[in-house]
Structure formats: C-alpha cells, structure tokens
Amino acid sequence: MKPSAFVYRRPAGIEEALELLRQHPDDARVIAGGQSLVPAMNLRMATPGMLVDLAGVKELSALELDGAGRLVAGAMVAHNRFLRDERVKSGWPAIGLAVRHVAHEQIRNRGTIGGSLCHADPAAEWAAVCLLLDAEMSLAGPQGARSVAADDFVRGVYETALKPGEILSRIRFPAPLGRWRWGFHEIARRRGDFALAGALVGLNVDENDVVQAGRLVVFAVEDRARRLDAALSTLIGRGIADIDTELIGLSAAASVDPRSDMHASADQRCHLVHSCVTHALAGAGVRPAGSDPSTPTWSNQ
Ligand SMILES: Cc1cc2nc3c(=O)[nH]c(=O)nc-3n(C[C@H](O)[C@H](O)[C@H](O)COP(=O)(O)OP(=O)(O)OC[C@H]3O[C@@H](n4cnc5c(N)ncnc54)[C@H](O)[C@@H]3O)c2cc1C
Numbered sequence: 509m510k511p512s513a514f515v516y517r518r519p520a521g522i523e524e525a526l527e528l529l530r531q532h533p534d535d536a537r538v539i540a541g542g543q544s545l546v547p548a549m550n551l552r553m554a555t556p557g558m559l560v561d562l563a564g565v566k567e568l569s570a571l572e573l574d575g576a577g578r579l580v581a582g583a584m585v586a587h588n589r590f591l592r593d594e595r596v597k598s599g600w601p602a603i604g605l606a607v608r609h610v611a612h613e614q615i616r617n618r619g620t621i622g623g624s625l626c627h628a629d630p631a632a633e634w635a636a637v638c639l640l641l642d643a644e645m646s647l648a649g650p651q652g653a654r655s656v657a658a659d660d661f662v663r664g665v666y667e668t669a670l671k672p673g674e675i676l677s678r679i680r681f682p683a684p685l686g687r688w689r690w691g692f693h694e695i696a697r698r699r700g701d702f703a704l705a706g707a708l709v710g711l712n713v714d715e716n717d718v719v720q721a722g723r724l725v726v727f728a729v730e731d732r733a734r735r736l737d738a739a740l741s742t743l744i745g746r747g748i749a750d751i752d753t754e755l756i757g758l759s760a761a762a763s764v765d766p767r768s769d770m771h772a773s774a775d776q777r778c779h780l781v782h783s784c785v786t787h788a789l790a791g792a793g794v795r796p797a798g799s800d801p802s803t804p805t806w807s808n809q
Pocket of ligand 1 (some may be wrong): 537538539540541542543545546547564583584610611612619620621623624626627632634674675676677701702703732808
C-alpha cells in the first residue's frame with residue numbers, strides 16, 4: 509500500500525511551519541512521528557498534498573521544568589523519552605504508568621505526545637494522562653498563541669480544539685502537590701494494542717494514608733477520556749486500607765455511557781470499567797475493606 513503523491517517540507521521553526529500551513533490551507537498537513545498519519549495515508553484515508561514535518565523544529569522537542577516547577581513538554585517529545593526521564597519518573601509517575609502501555613517499543617520511539625493528542629483516538633493513554641494531571645495545551649496559530657485546558661482539547665473521536673492552521677506546541681503538567689498514590693489499569697486484547705477500556709487513578713493522601721482528594725479518569729470507553737472524580741467521593745476521609753473498591757468500581761461503571769464497536773459491546777465495556785477501576789485502585793495501594801494486608805494487591809503496573 510502506498511500513499512498518494514505529496515510534497516515534503518521540513519521547516520526549521522514554528523513560524524515557518526505556520527506559514528506553510530497558511531499558504532496551503534486545503535492540502536498541507538502536519539506530520540510528527542507518522543505512526544498514525546502514515547498508516548492512514550497508506551490506506552488513502554488521508555491524502556494530504558503536502559506534509560509539514562515538525563521534526564526540524566527544535567523548540568518542539570524540549571522536555572524541561574519551568575520556573576513554577578511544571579513539566580513542559582514540546583509536542584514532538586517521543587513517548588519513550590518520558591519513560592526514560594528521571595524528572596518525570598520522580599515528579600509525574602502517573603505518566604510512566606500509562607505511557608508504557610502505548611503501542612510497542614518501536615512505535616514509542618517515533619510517536620509523540622503531540623501526535624497522540626492531535627490524533628485524538630478515544631483509546632489513547634496520553635489524553636487520559638493529561639486529564640488526570642490537569643495539563644494545559646499551548647497552541648500556536650495564525651492569530652497568535654492560546655492555551656486550552658486538557659478537558660477542552662479533545663472534543664470527540666479524532667476531534668480536537670485545533671483550528672485550521674494551528675499547531676499544538678507545548679503541554680504543561682503542573683507538579684502534583686502533597687503526597688499522591690497513582691494507579692493504572694487497562695485491558696487490551698494483546699499487549700501493545702489499543703485498550704478496550706482503561707482507568708487511571710490519583711489519590712492525595714496525608715501522612716497516615718487518609719485520602720484527602722481523588723481523581724479518576726476512564727478512557728477507551730466513550731468518545732473521549734473522562735474524569736469521574738465523583739465516583740471516588742466515598743474515599744475522602746478514609747484510610748486506604750479501609751475502602752470498598754467494589755462499590756467504587758460499580759459507581760464508575762454506572763457513570764459511563766460506553767460506545768459499542770467491533771472490539772467490544774457497551775455492556776462489555778461497562779464490565780471492563782468496573783474491572784479497570786478496581787485494579788487501578790489496587791495499583792494505588794488501596795485495599796478492599798476487610799482484606800488481609802499480607803496478601804499483595806494485584807496490578808499490572
Ligand atoms: C500498531 C500501533 C499500535 C498503537 N497503539 C497505541 C496505543 O496502544 N495507545 C496509543 O495511545 N497510541 C497507539 N498508537 C498510536 C501512536 O501512539 C502514535 O504515536 C500516535 O497516535 C500519533 O503520534 P505521532 O507522533 O506518530 O503523530 P502522527 O501520526 O505524525 O500525526 C497524527 C495526527 O496528529 C497531527 N499532528 C501531529 N502533531 C501535531 C501538532 N504538533 N500539531 C497539530 N497537529 C499535529 C497530524 O497532522 C495527524 O493528523 C499505535 C499505533 C500503531 C501503528
């Protein structure tokens with residue numbers, strides 16, 4: 509399978525990239541790692557007349573901390589760079605828990621955070637991570653720069669807040685304050701496949717492991733990842749060894765409106781949400797009320 513003919517451009521800066529998009533509004537398309545776009549081109553589901561390769565735009569490849577202690581990732585940072593970065597491992601461990609499940613090693617070497625977010629597959633781990641961590645997206649466009657909260661960026665299946673001619677430039681992750689416990693679980697047919705359902709949980713705990721606040725994201729279930737923090741409300745003020753995980757799993761499953769597709773029915777996805785949420789809680793160290801503390805909790809971290 510071969511793509512239709514296209515012109516290739518490799519700008520050296522964002523302004524040059526934006527200018528190419530401005531000059532060719534109907535047929536220019538940004539390419540990042542090419543791991544989603546190239547298969548779509550080979551299947552002729554995408555037929556851009558021009559590819560604007562962002563690989564030469566150095567400022568989009570930076571992964572750094574800003575003055576406020578936030579992690580600032582250029583859109584072109586590859587998935588695997590996050591997994592190897594010590595600052596990410598210690599400050600934002602939820603990223604590693606989820607992103608190691610993105611596809612396979614080779615794809616994680618090429619595919620980028622920006623490409624994943626702009627592609628907006630409902631089963632993408634990155635959109636879920638960004639929601640969980642309250643990330644903020646910086647967009648560059650013909651009208652200048654603007655910021656969009658993670659919850660407003662992905663709008664639906666393959667739909668984002670990007671306007672014509674805009675580029676996602678950076679993603680900012682605030683530093684989680686206080687003590688956090690994180691858990692992740694997804695279910696896919698084979699390791700590396702897109703998930704059929706997944707859950708990410710973050711529990712803010714005090715020095716006695718009493719839960720102060722909780723965040724829960726479910727993904728690969730509806731048209732986009734969604735925060736379901738309300739399902740964790742019964743945890744607040746409870747010790748993590750005294751929690752009815754079954755109840756929380758059922759509450760999360762009752763809160764979603766899953767889609768049916770060739771991979772799983774809506775009913776199956778409800779069941780998978782329950783399973784993913786209870787296992788993600790176990791990954792965060794939560795023990796079902798009355799369980800034996802000498803029995804290790806199960807998780808796929
Ligand atoms: C076999 C296989 C399995 C996979 N499994 C998973 C998985 O389990 N989980 C998962 O999350 N992903 C999975 N992926 C997708 C992978 O994560 C891709 O890396 C990702 O979806 C796209 O990233 P990319 O950098 O390759 O973007 P590209 O393919 O280059 O681009 C994707 C889209 O985003 C646009 N775009 C890219 N960057 C920008 C930007 N900065 N600004 C504006 N628009 C932009 C492009 O125009 C294009 O429309 C899989 C892919 C394959 C081939």
